[in-house]
Amino acid sequence: MPHLARLFAVSIIALCSPATGAAPQSNEVLFDSEPAGAEVRVDGKIACARTPCKVRLTSRRSVSMRAADHLSRTAMVDPRAGRVVRWVLEPEFGSVYVESRPPGLLLHVDGKPAQATPTTLRLKPGNHSIRLMSPCHDQDVRNVAIQAGQALAVGFDPEPRMRTLDFRAEDADGRALRAEILIGGAQGRVIGATPGHFKVPYCERAVTLRHPHWGRAEVRLSASTQMVRGVLDGSYQPLLRLGDHILASAGSTRPRVLVTLINEFNCRKCRSLRAIVASLRSEPDVHVTVIHNPGFRNRHARLAARAALAAGRQGRFWEMFARLHRHHANLGAAELEGHARALNLEVGRYRRDMDDPSLEAELSWHRRVAWDLMPRDAPAAYVNGERRDYIRSSHSLAKTIASEREAVVRAGWTEVLARIRDRNPKLAGFLVDGVKPSPEPLRVKRVFSPTVWKVPLTGHEPVQGGTAKTALATLILFKNYYDCVDCVEHHRLLARALARFGDSLRIVHKQSAPPSHSPSAVKAARLTECARRQGKYFAFDALVVAASRSGRASHRAVARAVSGAGLDTTKLATCLKDPTVDSRLDEDAMAAIAANVARRPVLFVNGRYVNDAPLWEDLEQLITDEMARASAKLASGTPRGRLYTSLVSKGRQTSVVSAKKVNINRRGAIRLGPRRAKVHLTLWMDLYRAPTRRVWAALNKTRGVLGSKSTLTLKALPGRYHNTDRSSGVALYCAHAQQKAEPFVRALLGGRHYRAHRRVLTGYARKAGLDLPRFESCLDSKRMVVAVEADAAEARRIGVSSAPALFINGYRLERRAYAGRGQASLGRYLRLALRQIKARR
DSSP states (O other), X not given: OHHHHHHHHHHHHHHHSOOGGGOOOOEEEEEEEESSOOEEEETTEEEESSSSEEEEESSOEEEEEEOTTBOOEEEEEOTTTOSEXXXXXXXXXXXXXXXXXXXXXXXXXXXXXXXXXXXXXXXOSEXXXXXXXXXTBOOEEEEXXXXXXXEEEEEEOOOBOEEEEEEEEEOTTSOEEOOEEEESSTTSEEEEESSEEEEEETTOOEEEEEETTTEEEEEEOOTTOOEEEEEOOOOOOOOOEETTEEOOEEXXXXXXXXXXXXXXXXXGGGGGHHHHHHHHHTSTTEEEEEEEOOOSSOHHHHHHHHHHHHHHTTTOHHHHHHHHHHTTTOOSHHHHHHHHHHTTOOHHHHHHXXXXXXXXXXXXXXXXXXXXXXXXXXXXXXXXXXXXXXXSSTHHXXXXXXXXXXXXXXXXXXXXXXXXXXXXXXXXXXXXXXXXXOOSOOOOOOOEEEEEBOOOOOSOSOEEEOOTTTOSEEEEEEEOTTSOTTHHHHHHHHHHHHHHHGGGEEEEEEEOOOOTTOHHHHHHHHHHHHHHHTTOHHHHHHHHHHHGGGSSXXXXXXXXXXXXXXXXXXXXXXXXXXXXXXXXXXXXXXXXXXXXXXXXXXXXXXXXXXOSSOOHHHHHHHHHHHHHHHHHHHHTTOOGGGHHHHXXXXXXXXXXXXXXXOOOOOTTOEEESOSSOSEEEEEXXXXXXXXXXXXXXXXXXXXXGGOSSEEEEEEEOOOTTOHHHHHHHHHHHHHHHTTOHHHHHHHHHTSOOOSOOHHHHHHHHHHTTOOHHHHHHHHHHTTTHHHHHHHHHHHHHTTOOSSOEEEETTEEEOGGGTTTOOHHHHHHHHHHHHHHHHHHO
């Protein structure tokens, strides 16, 4: 028995002991999470306190991750499946981004203090109250309802608390002066002029009293201040003016050198003026003035000059001058208003000044004086009357300024102005004596093209003024609510033209097709057609144009325009479901392409294209000339009702398709549809560009309008610097090798990823039903790289540089004919292209 017991014990020990070749496998697994810092538990026990961390696992185990304010996640983890485990934990909270104007205001959330603005709040799901608490502003509250994982944004624009003070300014002898009152520093906002009672913010601690002759004085305020009295005893400084308009001047009040600069915004050579002005203003004995000379047809330069003058009316000319030269590429109407906001100008006053006719008259003075002084382009400078045409920096003026310093014995205006009168009497007359510039008209470039465009009219367009039987001139305006910054200026010109010519002028309103990626522009375009059917087109159009002056009309602005125009909402809902509305807009869009119209507003007068938004004098002269041409047609026997048709009958029209046909190699390409088809469509694709997604979505639904005998060929054209896009082209051909290119493209273009990483491509392949091992083997083999490079080489051969590019029967379609179009529009363009191709045969 003892022997048997020992034998049994040895057997049990041998069975329980692990064999040398079958030791349990132990692997280190890297655990990571988003967000980082999560706790990792293995079989319910804490393995590491904060991710990322490494945990040694011997076999398949239950792993869970927990993080503050996030839902925990549990799953089985096999160490042999991979060495990295990275989980994204779902948030258990919602985030609210809160900002205010001005920033730095205190917040209370549900009655408890929180951080100052701007800040991002983490809130539990439910209803919350966010209150703005500031001793300097009125209290404001926002109630938000938030869900887990949701992100919201809340903005506060509180009104400041105000108090009324009595203001008075005096000189050193006690005489009352009429001085401007500024808050926010010496370059702040003007609220009025002394003497008088004015409201100031409750928390304002200083005001500035400024007089053009007697300088300025700063007065400190306290909570008990009731009356503000300032004594201005600065040195007397004469006003430099052009006629009745005061020039923007800065620098020493007792100068030895007066530098007058000829400036043009949006001028490459003039960019150096910003640094020149900054250096000259810091000189102790130099005074600087600026005369504007914008180009005749450079609308952005004219708008920028007006914006600088408008800022000067609020005492911020030099800040606007420097900002416009620093952002010389952003000088549209919307960008200029953004610059005004950035400088804390009063936006309402800025807009009124920009629309003020006296501001345009002041700019005309600048242009005529600059033309009399220097009939050349800017920039140029006058140093105490001595002309310097070529200036690139303050160093180029240094020698002249140094010699002037030595020549002027005593610092002061008397000697400086006397020196300018001796050297350049004309400049001295303009700046000091108020001499008017020469009355001769400036040389103006031609504002219209001699080419006549055949812009078709359907008879359904909204019309102002006369009719086809009474009008001698037909003015057509193409507009787009997505990019209609200049529409306000165009409408002002059209109203003036209508008042000037009456029934002899017919104004037709048409729309270029809005881009499909701007829902508000598409909605506004469709609503204008429905407003026309209710007889309220012009009321609705005026409201939308006024709302789009900052760049584009928002959904909220369009909704306000609907209510403001008094549209019948019941009829409106029925009209929006009518398919003829889109057909009507497509007619205008096709007419725009025929006349080579881009998205911005464009004018045609009897088929003649007008450059940008012209000056009124130029437009008036053009309409007068066209009416004379029309009168000659009438005298030759042309019926008055067919006058416009006769004037544009031989006009030019652009083609939807290219003039030259190219041979496209379809051998081995990805074909969708029958091989023998009457219509062959070829699409070069860059699979991670948004335009390709839109064209594919519209084209995939539009092929039916061409009939069953149409085929679509897909070719890859990745971006030159996008390696991940090249990977997507390789994946496309790998999917084609399994005869599943179409479902793969549909899955890829319908996804949300914007980079073709290996994991992303594999996910789309799984979604399209591909054999994953075979797909991954194809990606690793690099066999399909040759096909992608061949597509790119063929694209370069036929002149295609970027995707998407669409060909129909070997003829390339103009990109504006299909980029951003919907299904109905693209179908009409394809039929139009086929008709033009057939006509060439």
